[in-house]
Amino acid sequence: MPNTEHAYEHVWGIFLPIAIVVFAIVIGTLIVLLVAGARRSRPDRRSEALPLEIAYAFVLACIAAFLVWVTFGAETPIDRLVARPSVRIKVIAAQWSWRFIYSNGVQVPDIDTWHPAPAYVPTGTEIEFSGTSEDVIHGFFVAELHYQRQVLPGYTTHFDLIFERGGLYTGECSVLCGEDHSEMHFALEAVSPARFREWLARKGARAREGSSAGAVDSTGRSG
Amino acid sequence: MSTVAIPSRAPALRTLASTDHKRIAGSACVIALVFFLAGGLLALLMRSQLAADGGVVTQQTYNELFTMHGSTMVYLVIVPVALAAGLYFVPLQVGAAEIAGPRVALAGLWLYVLGGVCMWSGFFTSGGAASASWWGFDPLSESIHSPGSGMDLWIFGVMLATLGQILWAACILATALRRRAPGMTLMRMPMFTWTMLATCTMTVFGFPALILALGLLWAQRHLGGVLTGGAGAVDYQALFWFYGHPVVYVMFFPFVGMVGEIIATFSARRFFGYSAFIVALLIFSGLSMTVWAHHMFTFGVLSNKYFALTSTALVVPAGIEYFDFLATIWQGQLRFTTAFLFALGFLVQFLIGGLTGIILASPPLDYGLNMSYFVVAHFHYTIFAGSAFGLFGGIYYWFPKITGAMLRERLGKLNFWLMVVGANLTFFPMFFLGAEGMVRRVARYPASSGWQGLNIVASVGSFVIAVSVLVFIANIVISLRRRRPAGDDPWGAHTLEWATSSPPPRHNFVALPPIRSYAPLLDLREAAEQHAANHPSITAAGVSA
Numbered sequence: 001m002p003n004t005e006h007a008y009e010h011v012w013g014i015f016l017p018i019a020i021v022v023f024a025i026v027i028g029t030l031i032v033l034l035v036a037g038a039r040r041s042r043p044d045r046r047s048e049a050l051p052l053e054i055a056y057a058f059v060l061a062c063i064a065a066f067l068v069w070v071t072f073g074a075e076t077p078i079d080r081l082v083a084r085p086s087v088r089i090k091v092i093a094a095q096w097s098w099r100f101i102y103s104n105g106v107q108v109p110d111i112d113t114w115h116p117a118p119a120y121v122p123t124g125t126e127i128e129f130s131g132t133s134e135d136v137i138h139g140f141f142v143a144e145l146h147y148q149r150q151v152l153p154g155y156t157t158h159f160d161l162i163f164e165r166g167g168l169y170t171g172e173c174s175v176l177c178g179e180d181h182s183e184m185h186f187a188l189e190a191v192s193p194a195r196f197r198e199w200l201a202r203k204g205a206r207a208r209e210g211s212s213a214g215a216v217d218s219t220g221r222s223g
Numbered sequence: 224m225s226t227v228a229i230p231s232r233a234p235a236l237r238t239l240a241s242t243d244h245k246r247i248a249g250s251a252c253v254i255a256l257v258f259f260l261a262g263g264l265l266a267l268l269m270r271s272q273l274a275a276d277g278g279v280v281t282q283q284t285y286n287e288l289f290t291m292h293g294s295t296m297v298y299l300v301i302v303p304v305a306l307a308a309g310l311y312f313v314p315l316q317v318g319a320a321e322i323a324g325p326r327v328a329l330a331g332l333w334l335y336v337l338g339g340v341c342m343w344s345g346f347f348t349s350g351g352a353a354s355a356s357w358w359g360f361d362p363l364s365e366s367i368h369s370p371g372s373g374m375d376l377w378i379f380g381v382m383l384a385t386l387g388q389i390l391w392a393a394c395i396l397a398t399a400l401r402r403r404a405p406g407m408t409l410m411r412m413p414m415f416t417w418t419m420l421a422t423c424t425m426t427v428f429g430f431p432a433l434i435l436a437l438g439l440l441w442a443q444r445h446l447g448g449v450l451t452g453g454a455g456a457v458d459y460q461a462l463f464w465f466y467g468h469p470v471v472y473v474m475f476f477p478f479v480g481m482v483g484e485i486i487a488t489f490s491a492r493r494f495f496g497y498s499a500f501i502v503a504l505l506i507f508s509g510l511s512m513t514v515w516a517h518h519m520f521t522f523g524v525l526s527n528k529y530f531a532l533t534s535t536a537l538v539v540p541a542g543i544e545y546f547d548f549l550a551t552i553w554q555g556q557l558r559f560t561t562a563f564l565f566a567l568g569f570l571v572q573f574l575i576g577g578l579t580g581i582i583l584a585s586p587p588l589d590y591g592l593n594m595s596y597f598v599v600a601h602f603h604y605t606i607f608a609g610s611a612f613g614l615f616g617g618i619y620y621w622f623p624k625i626t627g628a629m630l631r632e633r634l635g636k637l638n639f640w641l642m643v644v645g646a647n648l649t650f651f652p653m654f655f656l657g658a659e660g661m662v663r664r665v666a667r668y669p670a671s672s673g674w675q676g677l678n679i680v681a682s683v684g685s686f687v688i689a690v691s692v693l694v695f696i697a698n699i700v701i702s703l704r705r706r707r708p709a710g711d712d713p714w715g716a717h718t719l720e721w722a723t724s725s726p727p728p729r730h731n732f733v734a735l736p737p738i739r740s741y742a743p744l745l746d747l748r749e750a751a752e753q754h755a756a757n758h759p760s761i762t763a764a765g766v767s768a
């Protein structure tokens with residue numbers, strides 16, 4: 001399961017404690033050395049300990065190898081695209097708003113980028129996003145999922161995401177894209193697959209009735 | 224010596240046209256200080272905007288502020304000042320009478336000044352200064368999205384300054400390789416000279432990529448058809464970061480060298496692990512050319528795993544450098560001067576920058592943290608809380624050599640402690656803001672995010688930094704007005720620049736001591752001590768300092 005949240009939390013849970021321990025060891029050593037060194041009257045004259053440094057470099061290399069192993073293990077599943085995603089959604093970014101297009105033609109555009117209308121996504125299943133841009137580079141960033149992908153003009157980038165919890169996920173553009181970069185927000189509402197299908201069908205029907213295709217969803221956020 | 228005699232009664236001409244490497248470097252440092260103050264002022268405006276969550280400047284102005292802040296600090300402050308330190312001290316440290324290619328070095332100064340003026344003149348154009356960030360990345364920097372001459376002036380400014388830096392690097396490299404005094408073998412070069420050798424190698428290899436990228440960008444703006452579509456955007460950034468990652472170490476190594484010299488001097492012992500340190504430095508430089516696309520993990524079009532591997536491998540050389548710093552302090556006889564305090568500040572704070580860098584080198588984490596304030600905090604811990612602390616250490620250490628006058632220690636310590644408080648207050652909260660998802664380069668954030676408190680803390684910190692800088696300038700002014708003469712070697716240092724007068728004469732040395740290690744002056748003192756121990760009747764006073 002390409003769950004970006006789990007991958008992030010897994011790697012973070014290993015990297016952060018190691019970083020804190022390394023910091024504590026270095027600072028602790030430094031303080032001890034400084035206190036001792038402030039009282040010393042004659043400095044030592046030794047200046048090389050090559051075997052010790054080589055052994056130490058080997059330990060460092062082992063730590064680095066472990067970190068890389070953790071990274072690769074976590075990255076492989078989130079970079080992989082599943083063969084049959086349950087939903088495919090196109091993401092089109094343009095200065096300074098987002099559009100989400102579903103396979104039945106339903107569109108959710110952003111009008112007010114500070115309070116964007118949410119695009120619905122089903123929970124607990126793989127969703128394939130295909131992102132592109134109409135002008136400059138934008139960054140599709142959902143902080144809660146700990147995930148972002150840059151979308152480029154003239155190129156479609158594909159990535160899978162899973163929303164485990166229901167509810168509103170806010171997103172923003174993470175790549176500087178011009179004057180109103182700060183305002184380029186979007187929202188994704190994760191609901192149960194049944195509610196998602198119902199929402200999509202209702203929106204699709206409304207779009208077919210001809211009432212302004214791509215109308216902003218106004219059904220509220222009770223999910 | 225290819226030097227020109229300039230009448231001593233023409234001080235302006237001496238400053239502008241002297242081919243003395245010490246004058247060129249001195250002018251560069253003064254100009255860099257002016258740009259540092261200007262770039263810092265932009266940062267204060269940005270911090271005011273973020274503390275208030277909008278309302279101080281418009282969004283477009285905000286984009287100009289961070290673009291010019293980043294561009295100024297990287298292209299016009301830290302890189303030039305790092306190279307200027309090399310320009311001044313590499314010839315002295317290797318016992319040379321002159322830099323290799325003095326006129327080329329002078330040309331470098333002119334290109335740097337012209338570049339800086341060119342870049343900043345964008346503020347006087349109708350469309351305002353450049354606003355496409357210090358990366359100037361395509362396609363945002365193309366003529367449809369960034370019309371106006373501010374962007375063009377930025378392109379030319381960066382190209383000119385970068386060309387000047389390449390010239391400086393070439394001069395320093397040639398001096399270290401070809402102008403060493405008799406006895407000064409490569410493995411007897413001081414720490415700082417070694418770090419400059421690595422720095423200048425990266426500069427001459429990496430910096431042309433930036434000039435190429437900016438040339439293509441200019442052609443795209445005015446002719447079109449060069450950087451097109453997604454491929455153009457990726458190509459520009461690959462070229463940019465092929466410059467952009469080595470430059471990160473160009474902004475780091477010289478300060479590592481300064482800190483190494485300072486720690487050895489104020490621990491009153493030989494730098495520990497010299498040969499291991501140099502091997503680590505060379506590995507570091509080599510790896511620096513292989514890690515560039517870790518800035519591009521979130522493109523998803525490059526081989527992330529390869530770049531994650533090379534980036535994480537940096538743990539090994541960085542760890543060896545830290546080991547050698549600590550081992551030098553171990554069993555040392557310490558003197559807590561301002562220079563030493565700044566060196567310690569560098570060690571502690573750079574470590575935070577380095578460790579968070581390892582976190583960002585892991586793509587699953589970078590996917591969540593890239594482009595956020597976590598990254599902003601990370602690189603300010605390396606460049607400001609790290610390198611700039613090393614630089615201040617270097618200034619307190621070398622100011623007596625350059626001017627012949629000591630800086631005031633009490634003001635220096637006030638300068639240091641204010642800087643520690645300011646830097647940590649400003650940049651530590653940004654780790655939390657970034658981990659919570661606040662993206663960088665935004666002029667406003669949602670009121671519901673609850674980020675305003677931490678932003679206010681960071682902004683208060685930035686003003687503490689400003690006060691600290693004012694104390695530093697006051698210290699310089701007072702120390703130059705009421706001079707306390709430094710003498711040749713006020714610190715009991717180890718390297719050749721302290722074996723001549725302060726400031727050094729036009730051709731640096733009247734006579735050189737014998738060079739038998741990377742710490743020739745320490746050798747002399749140790750020999751004298753040995754002599755005194757063998758002949759107790761002769762007083763050893765004055766050699767134990």
